Amino acid sequence: MKRVLIGVGGGIAAYKICEVVSTLFKSGVEVRTILTNSAQHFITPLTFSTLSRQSAYTDENFWLKSNSRPLHIELGEWADIFLIAPLTANTLAKLAYGMADNLLLNTVLASTCPILLAPAMNTDMWEQETVQLNWQKVLDFNRFHSLDTASGLLACDRVGAGRMAEPEEIVSHVQSLLITGGKRDFSGKKVLISAGGTREYLDPVRFIGNPATGKMGLALASAALHRGADVTLVRGAASWDIPLGVKCITVDTAEEMRSQMLECLRTADLIIMSAAVADVKPREYSSQKLPKKSLPEALALENVGDIIAELASSKRENQKLIGFAAQTGDIVTPAKEKLQRKNLDAIVANPIDEVGSGFGSDTNKAIYIDRKGKEVEIPMCSKLEMAHRILELGVRIS
Numbered sequence: 001m002k003r004v005l006i007g008v009g010g011g012i013a014a015y016k017i018c019e020v021v022s023t024l025f026k027s028g029v030e031v032r033t034i035l036t037n038s039a040q041h042f043i044t045p046l047t048f049s050t051l052s053r054q055s056a057y058t059d060e061n062f063w064l065k066s067n068s069r070p071l072h073i074e075l076g077e078w079a080d081i082f083l084i085a086p087l088t089a090n091t092l093a094k095l096a097y098g099m100a101d102n103l104l105l106n107t108v109l110a111s112t113c114p115i116l117l118a119p120a121m122n123t124d125m126w127e128q129e130t131v132q133l134n135w136q137k138v139l140d141f142n143r144f145h146s147l148d149t150a151s152g153l154l155a156c157d158r159v160g161a162g163r164m165a166e167p168e169e170i171v172s173h174v175q176s177l178l179i180t181g182g183k184r185d186f187s188g189k190k191v192l193i194s195a196g197g198t199r200e201y202l203d204p205v206r207f208i209g210n211p212a213t214g215k216m217g218l219a220l221a222s223a224a225l226h227r228g229a230d231v232t233l234v235r236g237a238a239s240w241d242i243p244l245g246v247k248c249i250t251v252d253t254a255e256e257m258r259s260q261m262l263e264c265l266r267t268a269d270l271i272i273m274s275a276a277v278a279d280v281k282p283r284e285y286s287s288q289k290l291p292k293k294s295l296p297e298a299l300a301l302e303n304v305g306d307i308i309a310e311l312a313s314s315k316r317e318n319q320k321l322i323g324f325a326a327q328t329g330d331i332v333t334p335a336k337e338k339l340q341r342k343n344l345d346a347i348v349a350n351p352i353d354e355v356g357s358g359f360g361s362d363t364n365k366a367i368y369i370d371r372k373g374k375e376v377e378i379p380m381c382s383k384l385e386m387a388h389r390i391l392e393l394g395v396r397i398s
């Protein structure tokens with residue numbers, strides 16, 4: 001079982017860490033928690049020990065004479081990943097200088113695993129030069145991974161920078177680090193991803209669409225970001241929050257997706273088309289809503305442009321392009337045909353007629369096929385795990 005140690009600091013955002021602990025526990029991860037003295041003003045160790053079915057530790061445990069080995073050494077050796085959230089200005093400053101005056105900080109120094117930091121602060125605190133200096137300083141160390149803060153409503157009623165990343169995003173980053181061990185093999189690389197479905201309108205309220213939710217694209221964007229990439233996401237219909245740190249361009253129709261993908265293509269190293277793009281659109285568009293009685297009985301259709309084929313023919317040799325083929329029945333033959341016909345570097349053949357795979361689900365399965373014909377089976381796993389497998393294979397395309 002994977003082991004995640006969570007250090008909770010004394011900020012009001014500590015209440016959100018209950019959700020993080022609970023979600024990680026339910027996903028099969030072993031979770032232990034350390035609370036600073038200040039953290040215990042906001043939340044109790046009992047909440048965390050109950051949610052994690054494990055002890056929650058405080059400085060009281062640190063000094064126990066009954067510990068057979070020093071607790072900070074035990075916990076440091078135990079952890080695969082160490083999350084510190086909410087990271088306070090105080091703990092950040094101490095991290096930057098290697099200080100160790102409580103259990104949490106001693107465990108940081110007595111461990112070697114990757115550490116993920118999720119700061120949370122009032123805007124003036126977060127924007128203090130001293131705080132920013134400390135933040136830049138810790139990020140220079142390879143061990144520390146970071147979650148950006150968001151801008152929004154704070155507990156002091158201000159709207160500004162310093163909001164902690166949401167639990168879902170924290171969990172996703174922790175899961176990535178458990179998969180990669182903190183690898184940053186995409187650092188310096190630019191990844192362009194399309195996600196979600198497109199809509200082809202008949203009038204302002206009716207369209208031809210598909211069930212794509214963009215979850216696979218979200219997983220790809222998150223995974224690439226967590227491995228250090230500079231990520232641009234061109235997103236069609238989808239309802240989830242965009243991960244902090246991902247550049248997102250929202251589009252609606254296939255034509256909008258086409259122009260944005262072509263616009264972003266020039267600077268990308270790896271392009272992954274996971275969006276479900278319409279093949280056809282209504283031939284006529286009415287800018288006014290059509291009255292029910294004047295809806296046509298048969299819809300005249302025309303083809304929309306083939307985005308991925310256009311990307312393949314416009315890209316440079318050193319840019320790599322991976323497509324997706326959502327298929328029913330035999331998934332390999334049509335995927336191979338699409339790979340050849342559209343001149344892709346690789347394709348992910350995705351069975352959409354199996355339970356737990358394809359549109360809308362949190363899991364997926366696929367066969368990855370490269371242009372030399374090599375096939376790699378990706379058995380049923382979370383979309384985030386699949387995203388990491390695709391990136392690992394994609395970075396090796398020669």
Ligand SMILES: Cc1cc2nc3c(=O)[nH]c(=O)nc-3n(C[C@H](O)[C@H](O)[C@H](O)COP(=O)(O)O)c2cc1C
Pocket residue numbers: 008009010011012013036037038039086087088089090091092120121122125
């Ligand atoms: C109501 C309240 C809310 C606080 N919220 C934060 C916060 O969001 N971020 C922060 O850095 N400090 C916050 N603090 C201040 C920290 O609790 C304080 O700096 C403490 O020394 C941090 O200790 P620790 O880093 O050991 O947890 C808050 C304090 C209070 C009283």
Ligand SMILES: CC(C)(COP(=O)(O)O)[C@@H](O)C(=O)NCCC(=O)NCCS
Pocket residue numbers: 011012013016120121122153154155156162163164165
């Ligand atoms: C406090 C909170 C977690 C509230 O989130 P919520 O609006 O989703 O309930 C969020 O605003 C946040 O992360 N704020 C940063 C920390 C903060 O506001 N500190 C107040 C110091 S006075």
Ligand SMILES: [Mg+2]
Pocket residue numbers: 277278279
């Ligand atoms: Mg298609």
